[in-house]
Amino acid sequence: MGKAVEYMDIYDENKQRTGRIADRKTPLRKGEFMMYVLAILERPSDGKMLITRRALDKKWAAGAWEIPGGASMAGESSFEAVVREVQEETGLLVTVCPEEQRSPIYSYMNEDLERGDNYFVDIYHFIFPFEEKDVNIQKSEAIDHKFATIEEIGALNEKSEFLHYRRLLQAMGIEN
Numbered sequence: 674m675g676k677a678v679e680y681m682d683i684y685d686e687n688k689q690r691t692g693r694i695a696d697r698k699t700p701l702r703k704g705e706f707m708m709y710v711l712a713i714l715e716r717p718s719d720g721k722m723l724i725t726r727r728a729l730d731k732k733w734a735a736g737a738w739e740i741p742g743g744a745s746m747a748g749e750s751s752f753e754a755v756v757r758e759v760q761e762e763t764g765l766l767v768t769v770c771p772e773e774q775r776s777p778i779y780s781y782m783n784e785d786l787e788r789g790d791n792y793f794v795d796i797y798h799f800i801f802p803f804e805e806k807d808v809n810i811q812k813s814e815a816i817d818h819k820f821a822t823i824e825e826i827g828a829l830n831e832k833s834e835f836l837h838y839r840r841l842l843q844a845m846g847i848e849n
Contacts, residue, residue: 700789
């Protein structure tokens with residue numbers, strides 16, 4: 674059985690919904706963007722972040738480590754998307770976090786007209802108490818997880834095993 678088609682809102686260059694939706698695989702034209710979200714999940718007790726290892730059957734970056742996230746589906750706000758993605762991938766509920774953590778701490782835009790791969794990424798930083806027993810990894814998305822310091826994530830990046838490292842540093846205000 675094939676994977677269901679995922680529909681996403683199309684945004685303009687000002688990050689406003691255009692009212693159009695498209696299949697996630699649709700090549701986009703100039704000025705058309707999809708929305709993706711990433712979540713830094715940090716424990717206040719030790720400052721470690723939850724990272725996951727992508728499933729080996731993923732078409733892109735199989736087996737790489739990353740922070741949880743994914744695509745914003747049609748009709749979802751960026752925040753609704755990050756809540757859903759984090760819950761699906763880790764079993765954690767970020768809605769327990771205070772209001773001030775419910776906005777992206779960093780956003781960036783990618784425009785690749787040759788491939789039609791245009792998107793925004795909103796990065797959120799959720800700091801809340803959670804333990805190993807609270808984490809329930811979705812096996813279709815990830816094959817492993819661990820709690821890591823930014824230094825440990827940097828070491829994975831040195832071995833080309835971590836995705837979005839530069840963006841993670843930028844989001845956290847850490848110079849590279």
